[in-house]
Amino acid sequence: MAFKFEKLIVWQKAIDLSEIVYSLTRTFPVEERFVLSNQIQRAADSVSLNIAEGSTGQTNPEFKRFLGIALRSNIEVVGCLWLAKKQNIIKEDDFNRIYKACEEILLMINGLKASLK
Template identity: 50%
Template sequence: MSFKFEKLLIWQKAMDLAEDIQKLSKRFPKEEQYNLTSQINRAVDSIALNIAEGSIIQSNPEQHRFLGYAIRSIAEVVTCLHKAKRRAYLSDEEFEKLYKDFQDLMNMTIGFKNKIN
């Protein structure tokens, strides 16, 4: 038995990327624990949570609302990645890979949102 959202590729990708960000943020300095570390982890977890919550709703406007939250959380994670890069907490290569992964997830989520009109 499974929930409908578990079959969604965007949910699966969001779950995987959340684990990648969790591992990355463990390397951030201790002084970032209550700032950037906390912010990026809350934002990245919010992506899959909102996709899941939106998938159980039958109303398209409500589904759109939760997918909109997920999209905004993706943008928040990307902004946190820029901050982490500027503070030299990750390499250019790590940044580029994660940036592309989140860009892909953003495009997939927008596409899914448009599909359920």
């Protein structure tokens, strides 16, 4: 692995989150293709992209800033999940699976931020 972020388990989990989100949004109604499905996809992708961007060649304070953006994107995924659940677009088990993944990523990002001096 040539890049520092590729070794980070939180980045790997964020990549998995995007994969799960993309798989789920393929089941969304057509009218949501450019609305909620697009929003949750972009938010999920933003988690891993900000971890990657902040990890390489940045100072610790700058990396923390990017981790903060990744954290907010992760929370945005959860917000989108709630919207999809309330609109009966997703099933309870899909909601719970992705929600749990987001909780895990939240804890990992916070742990990584805390480890940076």
